[in-house]
Amino acid sequence: MKNKRILAILAITVTLSCAATGCIFDGDEPEEQVVVDETTPSPEPTATPTPEPTIAPDVQDTTYTSSTGAIAIKLPDATWSNKTDEADMVSFESPEQGKILILHGQGEEDMSSAVIPNTQDLAVSLEQANDMTQGTDFEIQNYTANDVNGVGVYSYTVKYMDTEKSGGYAYAVNKIFANDSEYYNICGSVVDDASLAGIQTAVDSFQMAGESTLKAAAPVTDGTADGNTADGAAAGDNTAGTGTEGTTEGTTPADSSSSNGSADDGTYGNSAGFTAAQLTDTSQTRTIYRNSDGHPLVITPDGSGNWKDFDGNTYRFANNEDVYDQNDVDYYWHGEGADVYYMPVE
Secondary structure, eight states, X not given: OOOOEEOSOOOOOOOOOOOOEXXXXXXXXXXXXXXXXXXXXXXXXXXXXXXXXXXXXXXXXXEEXXXXXXXXXXXXXXTOEEEEEETTEEEEEETTTEEEEEEEEESHHHHHTEEOOOSHHXXXXXXXXXXXXXXXXXXXXXXXXXXXXXXXXXXXXXXXXXXXXXXXXXXXEEEEEEOSSEXXXXXXXXXXXXXXXXXXXXXXXXXXXXXXTTGGGSBOSSSTTSSOOOTTOOOSSOOSOOOOTTOOTTSOOTTSOOOSSBOTTSBBTTTTTOBHHHHHXXXXXXXXXXXXXXXXXXXXXXXXXXXXXXXXXXXXXXXXXXXXXXXXXXXXXXXXXXXXHTOOOO
Protein backbone atom coordinates (compact mmCIF):
# COMPACT_ATOMS: atom_id res chain seq x y z
CA MET A 1 0.00 0.00 0.00
CA LYS A 2 1.33 3.40 -0.94
CA ASN A 3 2.10 5.85 1.83
CA LYS A 4 -0.16 8.85 2.01
CA ARG A 5 1.47 12.03 0.77
CA ILE A 6 0.51 15.06 2.71
CA LEU A 7 -0.28 18.02 0.52
CA ALA A 8 -0.43 20.68 3.19
CA ILE A 9 3.13 21.71 2.85
CA LEU A 10 4.50 22.91 6.14
CA ALA A 11 7.03 25.56 6.28
CA ILE A 12 10.48 24.21 6.05
CA THR A 13 13.43 25.47 7.71
CA VAL A 14 14.03 28.03 5.96
CA THR A 15 16.15 31.07 6.66
CA LEU A 16 19.62 34.12 7.44
CA SER A 17 32.10 39.92 8.58
CA CYS A 18 52.86 50.61 11.84
CA ALA A 19 54.36 53.36 11.55
CA ALA A 20 57.68 53.24 13.43
CA THR A 21 58.83 56.43 15.17
CA GLY A 22 62.54 57.14 15.90
CA CYS A 23 63.38 58.89 19.17
CA ILE A 24 66.83 60.56 19.47
CA PHE A 25 68.23 61.17 22.99
CA ASP A 26 70.87 63.97 23.06
CA GLY A 27 73.30 64.73 25.96
CA ASP A 28 74.73 68.25 26.54
CA GLU A 29 78.07 67.47 24.86
CA PRO A 30 77.75 63.91 23.70
CA GLU A 31 80.81 62.10 22.57
CA GLU A 32 78.62 59.60 20.90
CA GLN A 33 75.05 59.71 19.82
CA VAL A 34 72.92 56.68 20.28
CA VAL A 35 69.84 56.23 18.19
CA VAL A 36 67.16 54.04 19.62
CA ASP A 37 64.28 52.86 17.50
CA GLU A 38 61.11 52.28 19.34
CA THR A 39 58.34 50.64 17.45
CA THR A 40 55.00 51.90 18.58
CA PRO A 41 51.81 50.22 17.49
CA SER A 42 49.70 52.18 15.09
CA PRO A 43 46.11 52.65 16.12
CA GLU A 44 43.85 50.16 14.43
CA PRO A 45 41.89 51.78 11.62
CA THR A 46 38.21 52.12 12.11
CA ALA A 47 36.50 49.39 10.19
CA THR A 48 34.34 50.63 7.36
CA PRO A 49 30.91 49.09 7.75
CA THR A 50 29.70 47.00 4.86
CA PRO A 51 26.91 48.92 3.16
CA GLU A 52 23.54 47.28 3.48
CA PRO A 53 21.77 47.07 0.15
CA THR A 54 18.56 48.95 -0.21
CA ILE A 55 16.31 47.00 -2.50
CA ALA A 56 13.31 48.52 -4.17
CA PRO A 57 11.02 45.48 -4.08
CA ASP A 58 8.30 47.01 -6.20
CA VAL A 59 10.62 47.96 -9.07
CA GLN A 60 8.51 45.87 -11.43
CA ASP A 61 5.58 43.56 -11.53
CA THR A 62 6.65 39.98 -11.00
CA THR A 63 4.31 37.55 -12.69
CA TYR A 64 6.18 34.27 -13.19
CA THR A 65 5.19 31.74 -15.83
CA SER A 66 6.48 28.18 -15.45
CA SER A 67 8.84 26.63 -17.99
CA THR A 68 6.06 24.43 -19.38
CA GLY A 69 3.65 27.36 -19.67
CA ALA A 70 1.17 25.45 -17.51
CA ILE A 71 0.91 27.86 -14.59
CA ALA A 72 1.49 31.50 -13.66
CA ILE A 73 1.73 33.26 -10.32
CA LYS A 74 2.27 36.88 -9.35
CA LEU A 75 5.02 37.01 -6.73
CA PRO A 76 4.82 39.60 -3.94
CA ASP A 77 7.76 41.71 -5.17
CA ALA A 78 11.17 41.63 -6.85
CA THR A 79 12.96 40.13 -3.83
CA TRP A 80 11.49 36.75 -4.76
CA SER A 81 13.50 34.36 -6.95
CA ASN A 82 12.66 31.09 -8.59
CA LYS A 83 14.40 28.08 -7.06
CA THR A 84 12.80 25.11 -8.83
CA ASP A 85 10.90 24.85 -12.09
CA GLU A 86 9.94 21.28 -12.90
CA ALA A 87 6.87 19.73 -14.43
CA ASP A 88 5.28 18.87 -11.08
CA MET A 89 7.07 21.26 -8.70
CA VAL A 90 7.78 24.98 -8.85
CA SER A 91 9.21 26.91 -5.90
CA PHE A 92 10.22 30.46 -4.98
CA GLU A 93 12.02 32.09 -2.06
CA SER A 94 12.47 35.54 -0.56
CA PRO A 95 15.18 35.74 2.15
CA GLU A 96 13.15 38.04 4.38
CA GLN A 97 9.60 36.91 3.64
CA GLY A 98 9.36 33.17 3.14
CA LYS A 99 8.81 30.51 0.50
CA ILE A 100 6.14 29.44 -1.97
CA LEU A 101 5.87 25.83 -3.15
CA ILE A 102 3.56 24.58 -5.91
CA LEU A 103 3.00 20.84 -6.30
CA HIS A 104 1.10 19.10 -9.08
CA GLY A 105 -0.26 15.57 -9.29
CA GLN A 106 -2.20 13.84 -12.02
CA GLY A 107 -3.37 10.33 -12.77
CA GLU A 108 -4.39 7.33 -10.74
CA GLU A 109 -1.09 6.82 -8.93
CA ASP A 110 -0.75 10.44 -7.79
CA MET A 111 -4.37 10.70 -6.76
CA SER A 112 -4.31 7.44 -4.79
CA SER A 113 -1.51 8.76 -2.59
CA ALA A 114 -2.89 12.28 -2.22
CA VAL A 115 -4.70 13.57 0.85
CA ILE A 116 -6.93 16.47 -0.15
CA PRO A 117 -7.99 18.66 2.80
CA ASN A 118 -11.59 18.94 1.61
CA THR A 119 -12.86 19.54 5.14
CA GLN A 120 -11.51 21.66 7.99
CA ASP A 121 -11.21 18.55 10.18
CA LEU A 122 -8.93 16.98 7.59
CA ALA A 123 -6.84 20.15 7.42
CA VAL A 124 -6.45 19.92 11.20
CA SER A 125 -5.48 16.25 10.94
CA LEU A 126 -2.77 17.01 8.44
CA GLU A 127 -1.15 19.44 10.89
CA GLN A 128 -1.55 17.06 13.80
CA ALA A 129 0.25 14.39 11.81
CA ASN A 130 3.35 16.55 12.17
CA ASP A 131 3.36 16.23 15.96
CA MET A 132 1.43 19.42 16.55
CA THR A 133 -1.48 20.07 18.85
CA GLN A 134 -4.39 22.21 17.75
CA GLY A 135 -4.88 25.26 19.94
CA THR A 136 -1.41 24.96 21.44
CA ASP A 137 0.93 24.68 18.47
CA PHE A 138 -1.35 25.84 15.66
CA GLU A 139 -4.81 26.93 14.62
CA ILE A 140 -6.66 26.81 11.31
CA GLN A 141 -7.95 30.17 10.07
CA ASN A 142 -10.37 31.16 7.30
CA TYR A 143 -11.04 27.66 5.97
CA THR A 144 -13.21 27.61 2.83
CA ALA A 145 -14.31 24.84 0.48
CA ASN A 146 -15.96 25.75 -2.81
CA ASP A 147 -16.91 24.24 -6.12
CA VAL A 148 -15.66 26.48 -8.95
CA ASN A 149 -16.70 25.34 -12.40
CA GLY A 150 -16.68 21.73 -11.25
CA VAL A 151 -13.31 21.97 -9.46
CA GLY A 152 -12.90 21.70 -5.70
CA VAL A 153 -11.07 24.73 -4.33
CA TYR A 154 -9.92 24.59 -0.71
CA SER A 155 -8.24 27.53 1.04
CA TYR A 156 -7.04 28.07 4.58
CA THR A 157 -4.26 29.61 6.66
CA VAL A 158 -2.40 27.86 9.45
CA LYS A 159 -1.20 30.14 12.25
CA TYR A 160 1.69 28.62 14.20
CA MET A 161 1.98 29.46 17.87
CA ASP A 162 5.01 27.21 18.30
CA THR A 163 7.40 28.39 15.58
CA GLU A 164 10.07 25.91 16.66
CA LYS A 165 7.85 23.09 15.47
CA SER A 166 7.00 24.95 12.26
CA GLY A 167 10.64 25.53 11.30
CA GLY A 168 10.55 29.21 12.22
CA TYR A 169 7.51 30.17 10.17
CA ALA A 170 4.58 32.11 11.58
CA TYR A 171 1.97 31.08 9.00
CA ALA A 172 1.32 28.68 6.14
CA VAL A 173 -1.09 29.88 3.44
CA ASN A 174 -2.67 26.96 1.57
CA LYS A 175 -4.77 26.71 -1.57
CA ILE A 176 -5.65 23.44 -3.27
CA PHE A 177 -7.39 22.80 -6.59
CA ALA A 178 -8.55 19.23 -7.08
CA ASN A 179 -10.89 16.88 -8.90
CA ASP A 180 -10.87 13.10 -9.26
CA SER A 181 -7.91 13.03 -11.63
CA GLU A 182 -5.65 16.02 -10.86
CA TYR A 183 -4.60 18.47 -8.17
CA TYR A 184 -2.49 21.58 -7.63
CA ASN A 185 -1.34 22.46 -4.13
CA ILE A 186 0.03 25.94 -3.46
CA CYS A 187 1.58 26.65 -0.07
CA GLY A 188 3.16 29.89 1.09
CA SER A 189 5.37 29.66 4.19
CA VAL A 190 5.37 33.06 5.90
CA VAL A 191 8.17 34.40 8.12
CA ASP A 192 6.23 37.10 9.97
CA ASP A 193 3.02 39.10 10.17
CA ALA A 194 4.37 41.80 7.84
CA SER A 195 4.76 39.29 5.00
CA LEU A 196 1.40 37.54 5.40
CA ALA A 197 -0.78 39.75 3.18
CA GLY A 198 1.67 39.74 0.27
CA ILE A 199 2.01 35.97 0.26
CA GLN A 200 -1.74 35.50 0.58
CA THR A 201 -2.23 37.68 -2.48
CA ALA A 202 0.44 35.72 -4.38
CA VAL A 203 -1.18 32.37 -3.57
CA ASP A 204 -4.57 33.70 -4.66
CA SER A 205 -3.06 34.91 -7.95
CA PHE A 206 -2.25 31.35 -9.07
CA GLN A 207 -3.54 30.56 -12.59
CA MET A 208 -3.53 27.53 -14.86
CA ALA A 209 -3.38 26.96 -18.61
CA GLY A 210 -2.40 24.20 -21.00
CA GLU A 211 -4.14 20.83 -20.75
CA SER A 212 -5.05 21.00 -17.06
CA THR A 213 -8.50 19.71 -16.18
CA LEU A 214 -8.53 22.25 -13.35
CA LYS A 215 -7.90 25.45 -15.28
CA ALA A 216 -11.58 26.40 -15.38
CA ALA A 217 -11.27 27.25 -11.69
CA ALA A 218 -8.39 29.70 -12.22
CA PRO A 219 -7.74 30.27 -15.92
CA VAL A 220 -4.93 32.45 -17.14
CA THR A 221 -6.53 35.74 -18.10
CA ASP A 222 -3.71 37.51 -19.94
CA GLY A 223 -2.19 34.76 -22.04
CA THR A 224 1.13 34.72 -20.19
CA ALA A 225 1.06 30.97 -19.67
CA ASP A 226 -0.09 29.87 -23.11
CA GLY A 227 3.21 28.60 -24.45
CA ASN A 228 5.18 31.83 -24.26
CA THR A 229 8.07 30.31 -22.30
CA ALA A 230 10.62 27.60 -22.69
CA ASP A 231 13.42 26.04 -20.67
CA GLY A 232 12.59 27.89 -17.46
CA ALA A 233 12.46 31.44 -18.78
CA ALA A 234 9.81 33.76 -17.44
CA ALA A 235 7.54 35.20 -20.08
CA GLY A 236 5.05 38.01 -20.42
CA ASP A 237 4.85 41.59 -21.52
CA ASN A 238 8.21 42.81 -20.26
CA THR A 239 9.69 44.92 -23.04
CA ALA A 240 13.37 45.44 -23.76
CA GLY A 241 14.80 48.92 -23.98
CA THR A 242 13.38 50.47 -20.83
CA GLY A 243 16.57 51.89 -19.35
CA THR A 244 16.38 54.87 -16.98
CA GLU A 245 18.67 57.56 -15.62
CA GLY A 246 20.88 57.63 -18.69
CA THR A 247 21.38 53.87 -18.88
CA THR A 248 19.89 51.42 -21.32
CA GLU A 249 19.95 48.20 -19.35
CA GLY A 250 17.37 45.96 -20.91
CA THR A 251 18.15 47.09 -24.45
CA THR A 252 18.96 44.46 -27.00
CA PRO A 253 22.59 43.45 -27.52
CA ALA A 254 23.78 44.07 -31.06
CA ASP A 255 24.17 40.37 -31.79
CA SER A 256 20.80 39.21 -30.50
CA SER A 257 17.16 39.28 -31.43
CA SER A 258 14.41 40.98 -29.45
CA SER A 259 11.44 40.16 -31.59
CA ASN A 260 8.35 38.79 -29.88
CA GLY A 261 8.03 35.04 -29.80
CA SER A 262 10.86 32.62 -30.48
CA ALA A 263 13.49 33.04 -33.15
CA ASP A 264 15.27 30.42 -35.20
CA ASP A 265 18.42 30.84 -33.10
CA GLY A 266 16.63 29.85 -29.90
CA THR A 267 16.21 33.32 -28.44
CA TYR A 268 12.96 34.43 -26.88
CA GLY A 269 11.09 37.69 -27.18
CA ASN A 270 10.95 40.32 -24.44
CA SER A 271 14.23 39.07 -22.96
CA ALA A 272 16.75 41.30 -24.76
CA GLY A 273 17.51 38.48 -27.14
CA PHE A 274 18.99 36.18 -24.48
CA THR A 275 18.28 32.50 -24.81
CA ALA A 276 16.41 30.75 -22.02
CA ALA A 277 19.68 29.11 -20.94
CA GLN A 278 21.48 32.47 -20.80
CA LEU A 279 18.71 34.00 -18.69
CA THR A 280 19.28 31.52 -15.88
CA ASP A 281 23.05 30.91 -16.25
CA THR A 282 24.81 33.34 -13.88
CA SER A 283 28.09 32.83 -15.72
CA GLN A 284 26.46 34.54 -18.71
CA THR A 285 23.96 37.02 -17.25
CA ARG A 286 23.47 38.60 -13.84
CA THR A 287 20.94 40.99 -12.33
CA ILE A 288 22.49 43.46 -9.86
CA TYR A 289 20.86 46.15 -7.70
CA ARG A 290 22.19 49.63 -6.97
CA ASN A 291 22.57 49.99 -3.20
CA SER A 292 21.40 53.59 -3.10
CA ASP A 293 17.92 52.91 -4.43
CA GLY A 294 17.64 49.24 -5.41
CA HIS A 295 17.60 50.02 -9.14
CA PRO A 296 18.28 46.79 -11.08
CA LEU A 297 20.25 46.23 -14.27
CA VAL A 298 21.59 43.31 -16.27
CA ILE A 299 25.29 42.77 -16.86
CA THR A 300 27.19 40.26 -18.99
CA PRO A 301 30.86 39.15 -19.12
CA ASP A 302 33.10 40.69 -21.77
CA GLY A 303 35.56 37.80 -22.01
CA SER A 304 38.34 39.78 -20.27
CA GLY A 305 37.27 39.25 -16.69
CA ASN A 306 34.99 42.29 -16.61
CA TRP A 307 31.22 42.54 -16.59
CA LYS A 308 29.45 45.16 -18.68
CA ASP A 309 25.97 46.59 -19.10
CA PHE A 310 24.51 47.32 -22.52
CA ASP A 311 26.00 50.84 -22.45
CA GLY A 312 29.53 49.43 -22.10
CA ASN A 313 29.96 50.48 -18.46
CA THR A 314 32.17 48.02 -16.58
CA TYR A 315 31.55 46.36 -13.22
CA ARG A 316 33.83 44.41 -10.89
CA PHE A 317 32.88 41.93 -8.17
CA ALA A 318 34.62 42.54 -4.84
CA ASN A 319 33.17 39.25 -3.57
CA ASN A 320 30.10 37.14 -4.18
CA GLU A 321 27.79 40.00 -3.19
CA ASP A 322 29.38 43.43 -3.56
CA VAL A 323 29.80 44.95 -7.02
CA TYR A 324 31.31 48.31 -8.09
CA ASP A 325 31.05 50.06 -11.41
CA GLN A 326 33.85 52.00 -13.14
CA ASN A 327 32.98 55.06 -11.02
CA ASP A 328 32.95 53.04 -7.78
CA VAL A 329 29.18 53.20 -7.41
CA ASP A 330 28.24 50.21 -5.29
CA TYR A 331 25.78 47.50 -6.23
CA TYR A 332 24.57 44.28 -4.69
CA TRP A 333 24.22 40.85 -6.32
CA HIS A 334 21.71 38.30 -4.99
CA GLY A 335 23.07 35.44 -7.08
CA GLU A 336 20.39 35.92 -9.75
CA GLY A 337 20.57 35.66 -13.52
CA ALA A 338 18.85 37.94 -16.01
CA ASP A 339 15.63 35.95 -15.72
CA VAL A 340 14.77 37.93 -12.58
CA TYR A 341 15.06 41.23 -14.42
CA TYR A 342 12.98 39.98 -17.33
CA MET A 343 10.11 38.63 -15.27
CA PRO A 344 6.98 39.78 -17.07
CA VAL A 345 4.98 42.85 -16.21
CA GLU A 346 1.24 43.20 -16.75
